[in-house]
């Protein structure tokens with residue numbers, strides 16, 4: 001299985017990166033091929049809403065950035081993994097910018113069948129409701145793109161990587177990848 005992971009945290013050794021690394025370990029054990037993009041290190045520019053991608057004969061997005069590498073992998077992926085810290089009850093701007101740029105390949109993306117999706121996220125709040133808006137957004141994206149939600153690991157109460165030590169989130173992320 002080809003897996004594309006999009007990571008939206010600026011913390012190279014942060015909470016969500018630990019979830020992503022555990023997922024990548026599980027994916028390797030299961031024999032999956034995985035590409036990870038750190039969207040803080042290599043940012044996707046925000047969509048310009050120029051509608052170039054909608055013009056007849058246009059070949060995708062006009063912008064020249066990391067999305068040029070992501071688009072072909074996105075259009076071949078059997079599973080897409082969104083990785084984000086909770087920022088103001090939603091995904092980080094780094095990840096959202098890349099997601100908005102899916103707009104340029106909407107048609108091709110939506111015509112693909114059987115694509116799986118995973119959400120890996122962490123937040124500092126200890127109430128489960130903190131993740132409600134992010135969960136709803138992810139589910140709306142899955143519904144729109146026809147992606148099958150293969151699972152979420154939502155590490156609630158994980159303000160720092162150390163907090164994960166008391167949780168099952170790391171092993172959950174690894175197992176999720178193995179079961180894909």
Ligand SMILES: Cc1cc2nc3c(=O)[nH]c(=O)nc-3n(C[C@H](O)[C@H](O)[C@H](O)COP(=O)(O)O)c2cc1C
Nearest residue numbers: 009011014015016085086087088089123124125159
């Ligand atoms: C700009 C910003 C916004 C945040 N917003 C929330 C929030 O709305 N709810 C919450 O519980 N935690 C919030 N947090 C805490 C992070 O979600 C939490 O520390 C997470 O573990 C960070 O993951 P990372 O280490 O992978 O970046 C916020 C942190 C930052 C820096």
